[in-house]
Amino acid sequence: MAAANKQQVDVSDDLNYEIWARIAKTTLTEKGLWDVVENGVPPDPSKVPELAAKIQPEELSKWRDLAVKDMKALQNLQSSLTDSALRKTLYASSAKDVWDLLEKGNNEQAKLRRLEKQFEELSMDEAEQTNSYLDKVRKIAEQLRRLKNGKSDYEVVTKVLGSLSESHEDLATLYESEKRESQSSNELPVYEMLSLALGPVTFYEDMWLLSSGTTNHMSPYLKFFTTLDRRHRAPVKLINGSIIMLKGRGDVKVMTKEGKRKTIKNVLFVPDLDRNVLSLGQLGHLGYIMIMNRDKCILKGQRTEKVFGEAVKEEGGFVLRYQVIEGNFTST
Template identity: 30%
Template sequence: MADAIFPRIMGASTTKEAWDTLQDEFQGTVKVSTVKLQKLRRDFENLKMKDNETAKDYYYRIREIVNKMGAYGEIIYDKKIVEKILISCTEKYDALISVIEETKDLDTLSLTELMGSLEAYETASEEKDTWYLDSGCSNHMTKNESIFCSLDKSKTRVKIGNGDFKEAVGKGSIAIDTKKGKRYINDVLLVPNIDQNLLSVGQMIEKG
């Protein structure tokens, strides 16, 4: 930049004329930077998570803009990024965010803690949507109460595929997505202490 300005001030006949040239150059640079920073601010404010975008990918998009803002002298602290993520995630995170807002101190919630919660929630959601056929378990069963269309709370013991017995705390109907569309399954047990969603082959045959 200095090499570009020097030829312009060489012809200045007075110090004031040279200073005015430098000032014009500086103000022009500041104006360009201000315009670019304003655009980045708008991009940051308007940023929202895309459908089917992971929390990590969304965070990377936010961080890219924040880093560019930092290059123009504006520092965005983690607290503001936390607030941004909480208000701009897609609806599938609503249940988790409600819990976070009710149980956490948002003034001290770290970005690392928030991202850990979001990623763990994604993993749990993926598991919730996966079902396994099991020829050894006596009943359909799941640990995810949120997927029941109807649920009657009652306790009973149920046998799982490895021969162990677990306590079921309710029975009801669920809806699952299949290649042929949504299907409803009745008499599904709510078993908090299992690792997977299980469809009993015996029960399916019995129900036709």
């Protein structure tokens, strides 16, 4: 599954989805694996109580054959990805998950490019009212915000000003009021955990799941924190659109299996989570890179070459296991 096994890697490490998808589908079809990508694999019937009691041996055998095909398809897909695309699929547990995730991302990128072009090319008709044109610009800007490429009110008004002639009055007032509103905004930050859905995999306290779609490190365990700023409170958006609240930010001290102590800084305390999460983005900002080696993922400092940890692929994704040196916090 390692990205290093690819025969050819784009220089920019960007995935050309349209070309990749055609080649991947053809390859999987030739190998007789496309059906599990297209249709997925049902849950293990032996672990479903209402099915386990009456399932026939031949039915269970068919399911196991599908599961083997799915694992082969998953390995084929992930081994063909660029490093950046592979990181986005680390938590995927099936070939269909990988395909759907990349397809959705490509659709969103296409929509983003289309909206960006609309925003740049939008201009005001000669007889159009200022407020009407402003509404059109804001509508596109709001759609861009939903795709995490938002335009501030200040940028919106700047766009409007650039499209108008000198004959329009009240522009300075509009511009300055929007600028002051943008500069004085004190909205809470919104954190995201878009690559993970709560349940159904069981996670234990010593497990830290690597996530490429999570903006920050997070933990639901108050007792883990050695420091905690309870004044830091903000919403956390999940992949299904629901919102949960974080109730603090602080540091967590852990001990590796080699007995070395590490401090994970700026961890968000999110009581309603069911797992500990390490953000690959946050680690990347600190200079750590990810090295894939079959079913293992090594996090190492790009300059220092110090190893942060070695994650192993488990049911829920790539997981680091740390013994936590518990803090003094015992109640919310």
